[in-house]
Every structure is written in C-alpha cells, then in structure tokens.
Amino acid sequence: MTATTAETPTPVASAARRAPLIRLLRAELRWVFRRPRTLVVLGLLALIPISVGISAAIADSSAGAAEGPPLFSMMAGNGLALSVGTLAITIMLLLPLVTAMSSADAIAGESAHGTLRGLLVAPVGRIRLLGVKAFGVACVALCAVLVIAVTGFLTGLVMSGPDGLFTISGTTLSIGAALGKLAVAVGWVAVQLWAVGAVALAISAYTEHPMLVVVGVLAGDILFAVLGGLSALSWLHPFLITESWSALPDVLRDPMPTEALTEGTLRAACYIIIGLSLAGARMLTKDG
Amino acid sequence: MHSRKKALLAATAGTAAGVVGLGLIAMPAGAGSAPRLPDISAEKLTESVLTADTPAMAGTISVDNNLGLPAIPGAAGGGDLLNIDSARVHTxxxxxxxVSIxxxxxxxxxxxxARTTWIWDSEKREATKIPAGGRDVHRQAPAHAQRQLDDPTAAARQLVEKMHESSTVRVDGTARVADRPAYELVLTPKPTERTLLREVRVAVDxxxxxxxxxxxxxxGTxxxxxxxxxxxxxxxxQxxxxxxxxxxxxxxxxxxRAEAPKRPKHAKPADRxxxxxxxxxxxxxxARSGQGIDEIAKAAGAGNGRQGTDPRAMLDRLGKKVSGPxxxxxxxxxxxxxxxxxEDGRLAAGAVPEQVLTEALGKTK
Known part of the structure; x- marks a missing residue:
C-alpha cells in the first residue's frame, strides 16, 4: 500500500500545473481497488445471492409456507427476482455499510495515515480532490451493486434456465427485458448508495477516525429505520432516505409504477447535494 | 479568510437547496386551489355519473382505512381486506x-x-382461469369490500343510486383529485335515517x-x-x-368451469x-346460519385442520355482551x-346504532 501512496502524487507532480482529470481518476481507482479489503468485501457480497437462491430453492421444494424476506417466495429459480430481492435485503444495511467503509478510507483514512496532507499540498484543487475521492466511492458502490445483481441473475439462470423470469404481476419476461429491469434496479440502488456515500464523505471530511464514519452511517441507518416505523412522526418520513428503499420491489411489477422510484431518486439527489456541499466546505477550510 | 467565507456560503447554499428539495418532495401532490368549473345541479351530476361509461384509462387508487374494525385472529376479518397499500387499475x-392490488x-x-378472466396471486404463485360467462369477478358482490374495490366505478355508482331516495344530495364546490378538476357531490342522510354516518362525499371528474x-x-369525527x-x-x-x-x-x-361457480373456500357459514x-x-x-356459534367454530376449526379458537372468549374480548328478545x-x-x-348463530350488521340491529333481528324472526 505504501508503494501506491508514493506513486499517486508522482504523475501529478510531473504534470504542468493541473493534472489531467482522467489520470487522477485512474490513479484513484487503482488505489481503491488494490485495497485487499475492497476485494474481500466484493467477493463476500457475491456469496449472498447464491446462498439466498439455494435456500429459496430448498424452501420451495419442501412443502409448507416459506417464511422469509419479501419476494422470497418468488426467488426460487427466478434470476431477476433473486437479484432484485437480494438487493432489497442488502440495501437496508449491508450496502450502506460497504459504501461507508469506502468513504471512511477516502478522506478520514488518508488523514489518519498522514497521507491527506500530501494530497492537500499537491497542485490539485481541493474541490477537484473531493470529486476524485467521491468518484472512487461511487465506483465501489456501483461495483458492490453489480456484483450482487450479476451473481443473482446467473444463479437463477443456472438453477432453472431462462424460463423462470417472471414479474410480481405474473408476466413472463424475455432475457433482454429482464436485463433491462435489472439495469433499472442496479442504477436505482447505486444512486441511493451514492447518497449514503455523499453523507459519509461529509463525515469523513470532518474527522480523522475512519471508524467514526462507519459508526455514523450505521447509527443513522438504524435511527432512520426506527423513526420510519413510528407512525406519529409521519410528517418526518418523506425526509428520511430509508423510506425510499422499500420501493425497490416496484421494479419487478409490470407495468412498472414509477412514482415511488422517481421520488426515491429525487430524494437521493437532495442527499447527494447536501452531503457533497458539507464535505466541500470542510475540504476548503481544512488546514493544509 | 476570504475563501473560508466563500466555502461556508457555498456549503450553506448547497445544504439549504438540498433541504428545500426534500421539503418539496414531502409536499402532498395534487394539493392546490379549487378549480373553477361551470355550475351544475346535483340531479344532473348524479345522473351523468350513473350514465357515463368508464373511459379507457389507467390509475392508481389508495385506500385510507380508518374503519376501526377489530382484527380477528385466524380469520380474514373485514379490516384485513381493506388493508392494502394501493391498487392499480387499467381499463x-x-x-x-x-386490477393489481x-x-x-x-x-x-x-x-x-372478452374471453377469459385470470386471477394471479404472486405470494402463492398461483393463477386461476375463469372463462367469460362464469363467475364475474368484477361484478359479483360477496359483501366484501375487496371485490368492490375491483371496480370502484361500479361500486360508487351503486351507492349513489341506492342512496338517492333516502338522502339529500348537493354539489359542494369543486376539488382537485389526482390533478384533475372534480365536483364534490355530497350525500347527507335525511333526518329520519338512523345511521352512524354523517355524510358521504364523492368527487366526480x-x-x-x-x-x-x-x-x-x-x-362526531x-x-x-x-x-x-x-x-x-x-x-x-391502454x-x-x-x-x-x-x-x-x-x-x-x-x-x-363456467357453469359451476365455486363458492369461495373461506366463506363463512354465516354468509348463507x-x-x-x-x-x-x-x-x-x-344472516342466519342455522347453526349455533359453537358448532360453527367447531366446523371451521376442523376445516382449517387446527384447533379453533374459543368463539365465546374471542367475542367477549372483541365486543360487549348483550341480551334481549x-x-x-x-x-x-x-x-x-x-x-x-x-349465540344461536345469527348476525346483523349495518352502519347503524345497536338498537336498530336488535329491531332488525326481531323483524326477521
């Protein structure tokens, strides 16, 4: 890891006054995806849809009502339902945590290692630096979602071929149509995670303890879920990002109801704006 | 110092924009000033509702159920039937x-x-096919609101028709529902009607x-x-x-099969x-079942393959015990x-005070 740390500023220093953005982004991606923990987490995420798919198939073949998470009864042999269902389970806690871990490494982790100082004095604008860091976090989040979606879909295909793809409304889909719906789900979940990542980056900019970022996101997630369960606070619910997350199964309906999904995307965009502006403020005022 | 100030300003502006955006999302849609529409008499409006054909359309229906029906354990109570998130209608x-519920x-x-009706249940992964001319799911009214919900147009129409004799009907201004201008039709029971309902409002496109x-x-509410x-x-x-x-x-x-409409499996014996x-x-x-309440419970328990709950204990908990003629x-x-x-297995229900129920039981004896 120290080798990469030394490597990152070198191309930047050799550039004239401003380093080309593409090269910065590439360097950040190399830096993020060479971390063993990123790779281990992505590998473990791939196991979730496989194990959920197997347990759904076992529950399906044995008689009796299957008790499980939402969409569980549809998951056996249905790659689309398995992917979207696993995303619906993991978006509640696991995927936000993965995003938070990446955000924690991005700024707080660098300042804990003392490497942020070097980046701050490098001839890269601080907003630009934040942009590069945010890009890294966004890529990790998107990869996490893609890993789950692709393994889930493949597990379904292996288990029962391309015939088992049907929606909650009972319509059978061709592989192309199913992949289209899956792409919508992946994009939608990624945007939600970017919102979590933006807020986590803001926390990350204000502290030099990476642990605090993860704890902050975990606590926020749980708190929002608790507030969302209190009907007396229904006026507050539209402000909670966790409220959008139960809309994900709508992707599996046919025709797809877009109302809740659009609202969730807009809500996530608001969180992204808030998170990035707070993080930007801190980056600009940080002592070099 | 200058850049610090600017940064804080930008951050405040960005955060404020985000919060305002969240607030805008939270605002209930469709809330706006009442639209201006040409005047129409209540009779004319009612008539046009009764004669109008449902156009080709798509819509989403939400149900806000505050009926206060007690939850009956182990049975599909009336409260459960209306306990849905939303329904989507295409015609x-x-x-x-x-109709997707x-x-x-x-x-x-x-x-x-025109030829077939399919019922699909995603939870059980079960599809039921009914040829046309058989059980008409959209019109059959097994006294349950769920079926009425299948075709809200027909349900509302029936209601308007039935209540015209016993109610005062008037048009009470306009409203905007689902972003469409609508007349508010209000039905109030005539003073001679002994009912718990104060009024029924129907917004008509x-x-x-x-x-x-x-x-x-x-x-009172x-x-x-x-x-x-x-x-x-x-x-x-569509x-x-x-x-x-x-x-x-x-x-x-x-x-x-078309000629032998099956009775729903979970029909209560009291439906007879x-x-x-x-x-x-x-x-x-x-409704009278001809059986005492204990026998009904026994039969239902056997049918479900499990021990039926003691009906007397359950009713003691849900309601209050009364006696009379x-x-x-x-x-x-x-x-x-x-x-x-x-106790002898009769049931009387209505949007009326208790006394009217007792009288009705007396009349059917």
Missing part, C-alpha cells in the same frame, strides 16, 4: 380490465378480457364523470372513516397486452341466508357501524 373502456411486495392481479374519490364521514381515492389518473388508450395473461413457468394453474332489513342508510344485513349475543363496534352476533 380499455370495453371488456379489458386489469399491492400488499407489501406481493401482488394480486385480476386481468379480464368534471370531464369523464368518473368518481375519483370516495369519502365516508361518521358522526372530522377524520374520514374510509377514503378511497385515485392518486393518479391518465385517460387514454396497450392491449395489459389485458392478456399467460401464467409463468412453474406457477400453479387452476381452471374454473342473507336478508336486508330496511332501506337507505339504516338498512341492516341479517333475540336471546344473548355480542355487539362488536367499529367507527362506521355495529355488528351483532347472537
């Missing part, structure tokens, strides 16, 4: 109808066209005459006991494939022998009405 204006992440869809919102208000409304309506031709259905691979398919006493707002539905029974109260269940 081509002719035979093609499609969402409960959590499960969906029940009824798709019908000014253009298509489609009932867009149905609200039932009871005496300002919150509606039941509100069924369209949150989204788009009038226009794609034909919405009204066709092919059950997916691996689903269980049941076929029903139904009579309606009175008319208008204070009509009471009286009809014998002994229990009155279960909800926000909109009362239900009287007697």
């Amino acid at each position: 081509d204006g002719k035979d093609g109808k499609r 969402e409960k959590g992440s499960d969906e029940q869809t009824v798709i019908s066209n 000014s253009e298509t005459r489609l009932p867009l919102r149905f609200t039932a208000l009871t005496n 300002s919150e509606p006991a039941l509100r069924i409304e369209f949150t989204e309506v788009s009038v226009g031709a 794609p034909a494939e919405l009204f066709r259905f092919t059950p997916p691979e691996g689903a269980k398919v049941n076929e029903e 022998d139904l009579t309606v006493v009175g008319d208008g707002w204070d009509s009471v539905v009286v 009809f014998g002994t029974g229990w009155v279960v109260s909800a926000n909109v009405g009362n239900v009287l269940i007697t």
Whole structure:
C-alpha cells in the first residue's frame, strides 16, 4: 500500500500545473481497488445471492409456507427476482455499510495515515480532490451493486434456465427485458448508495477516525429505520432516505409504477447535494 | 479568510437547496386551489355519473382505512381486506380490465378480457382461469369490500343510486383529485335515517364523470372513516397486452368451469341466508346460519385442520355482551357501524346504532 501512496502524487507532480482529470481518476481507482479489503468485501457480497437462491430453492421444494424476506417466495429459480430481492435485503444495511467503509478510507483514512496532507499540498484543487475521492466511492458502490445483481441473475439462470423470469404481476419476461429491469434496479440502488456515500464523505471530511464514519452511517441507518416505523412522526418520513428503499420491489411489477422510484431518486439527489456541499466546505477550510 | 467565507456560503447554499428539495418532495401532490368549473345541479351530476361509461384509462387508487374494525385472529376479518397499500387499475373502456392490488411486495392481479378472466396471486404463485360467462369477478358482490374495490366505478355508482331516495344530495364546490378538476357531490342522510354516518362525499371528474374519490364521514369525527381515492389518473388508450395473461413457468394453474361457480373456500357459514332489513342508510344485513356459534367454530376449526379458537372468549374480548328478545349475543363496534352476533348463530350488521340491529333481528324472526 505504501508503494501506491508514493506513486499517486508522482504523475501529478510531473504534470504542468493541473493534472489531467482522467489520470487522477485512474490513479484513484487503482488505489481503491488494490485495497485487499475492497476485494474481500466484493467477493463476500457475491456469496449472498447464491446462498439466498439455494435456500429459496430448498424452501420451495419442501412443502409448507416459506417464511422469509419479501419476494422470497418468488426467488426460487427466478434470476431477476433473486437479484432484485437480494438487493432489497442488502440495501437496508449491508450496502450502506460497504459504501461507508469506502468513504471512511477516502478522506478520514488518508488523514489518519498522514497521507491527506500530501494530497492537500499537491497542485490539485481541493474541490477537484473531493470529486476524485467521491468518484472512487461511487465506483465501489456501483461495483458492490453489480456484483450482487450479476451473481443473482446467473444463479437463477443456472438453477432453472431462462424460463423462470417472471414479474410480481405474473408476466413472463424475455432475457433482454429482464436485463433491462435489472439495469433499472442496479442504477436505482447505486444512486441511493451514492447518497449514503455523499453523507459519509461529509463525515469523513470532518474527522480523522475512519471508524467514526462507519459508526455514523450505521447509527443513522438504524435511527432512520426506527423513526420510519413510528407512525406519529409521519410528517418526518418523506425526509428520511430509508423510506425510499422499500420501493425497490416496484421494479419487478409490470407495468412498472414509477412514482415511488422517481421520488426515491429525487430524494437521493437532495442527499447527494447536501452531503457533497458539507464535505466541500470542510475540504476548503481544512488546514493544509 | 476570504475563501473560508466563500466555502461556508457555498456549503450553506448547497445544504439549504438540498433541504428545500426534500421539503418539496414531502409536499402532498395534487394539493392546490379549487378549480373553477361551470355550475351544475346535483340531479344532473348524479345522473351523468350513473350514465357515463368508464373511459379507457389507467390509475392508481389508495385506500385510507380508518374503519376501526377489530382484527380477528385466524380469520380474514373485514379490516384485513381493506388493508392494502394501493391498487392499480387499467381499463380499455370495453371488456379489458386489469386490477393489481399491492400488499407489501406481493401482488394480486385480476386481468379480464372478452374471453377469459385470470386471477394471479404472486405470494402463492398461483393463477386461476375463469372463462367469460362464469363467475364475474368484477361484478359479483360477496359483501366484501375487496371485490368492490375491483371496480370502484361500479361500486360508487351503486351507492349513489341506492342512496338517492333516502338522502339529500348537493354539489359542494369543486376539488382537485389526482390533478384533475372534480365536483364534490355530497350525500347527507335525511333526518329520519338512523345511521352512524354523517355524510358521504364523492368527487366526480368534471370531464369523464368518473368518481375519483370516495369519502365516508361518521358522526362526531372530522377524520374520514374510509377514503378511497385515485392518486393518479391518465385517460387514454391502454396497450392491449395489459389485458392478456399467460401464467409463468412453474406457477400453479387452476381452471374454473363456467357453469359451476365455486363458492369461495373461506366463506363463512354465516354468509348463507342473507336478508336486508330496511332501506337507505339504516338498512341492516341479517344472516342466519342455522347453526349455533359453537358448532360453527367447531366446523371451521376442523376445516382449517387446527384447533379453533374459543368463539365465546374471542367475542367477549372483541365486543360487549348483550341480551334481549333475540336471546344473548355480542355487539362488536367499529367507527362506521355495529355488528351483532347472537349465540344461536345469527348476525346483523349495518352502519347503524345497536338498537336498530336488535329491531332488525326481531323483524326477521
């Protein structure tokens, strides 16, 4: 890891006054995806849809009502339902945590290692630096979602071929149509995670303890879920990002109801704006 | 120092923009000033509602259920039936109808066209096929609101028709429902009607005459006991494939024959022998099963393959014990009405005070 740390500023220093953005982004991606923990987490995420798919198939073949998470009864042999269902389970806690871990490494982790100082004095604008860091976090989040979606879909295909793809409304889909719906789900979940990542980056900019970022996101997630369960606070619910997350199964309906999904995307965009502006403020005022 | 100030300014502006955005999302849609519409008399409006054809349209219906029906353990209570998240309706204006009822992440869809009707249940992965001319799911009224919800247009129409004799009907201004201008039609019971309901409001689309919102208000509360409304309506031709259905691979398919309409499996024995006493707002539905309450419970317990709950204990908990010329029974109260269940297996229900129920039982003896 120290080798990469030394490597990152070198191309930047050799550039004239401003380093080309593409090269910065590439360097950040190399830096993020060479971390063993990123790779281990992505590998473990791939196991979730496989194990959920197997347990759904076992529950399906044995008689009796299957008790499980939402969409569980549809998951056996249905790659689309398995992917979207696993995303619906993991978006509640696991995927936000993965995003938070990446955000924690991005700024707080660098300042804990003392490497942020070097980046701050490098001839890269601080907003630009934040942009590069945010890009890294966004890529990790998107990869996490893609890993789950692709393994889930493949597990379904292996288990029962391309015939088992049907929606909650009972319509059978061709592989192309199913992949289209899956792409919508992946994009939608990624945007939600970017919102979590933006807020986590803001926390990350204000502290030099990476642990605090993860704890902050975990606590926020749980708190929002608790507030969302209190009907007396229904006026507050539209402000909670966790409220959008139960809309994900709508992707599996046919025709797809877009109302809740659009609202969730807009809500996530608001969180992204808030998170990035707070993080930007801190980056600009940080002592070099 | 200068850049610090600018940064803080930008951060504040960005954060404020985000919060304002969240606030805008939180604002209820469709809330706007009442639209201006040409005047119309109540009679004319009612008539146009009754005669109008449902246009080709798609819409989303939400149900706000505040009926206060007690939850009955182990039985599909009335409260459970209306306990849905939302329903989506598509119709081509002719035979093609499609209703999707969402409960959590499960969906029940009824798709019908000129030849067949399909019922799809995503939770059980089960499809039921009913040829046309058999059980008409959209019109049959097994006294359950769920079926009425399948076709809110027909349900509201029936109601308006029935209540015209016993009610005062007037047009109370205009409203905007699902972003469409609508007339508010208000039905108030005549003073002679002995009912718990204060008024029923139906918002009628000014253009298509489609009932867009149905609200039932009871005496003494300002919150509606039941509100069924369209949150989204788009009038226009619908794609034909919405009204066709092919059950997916691996689903269980049941076929029903046209000539032998099956009675629903979970029908309560009390559904037999139904009579309606009175008319208008204070009509009471009286059912007799011919069996005592203990025998019914025993039969139901055997049918379910499990020990039935003690009906007496359950009724003691849900309602209060009463006795009179009809014998002994229990009155279960909800926000909109009362239900009287007697020991000898009779049941009387209506949107009326308890006394009217007792009288109705006396009349059917």
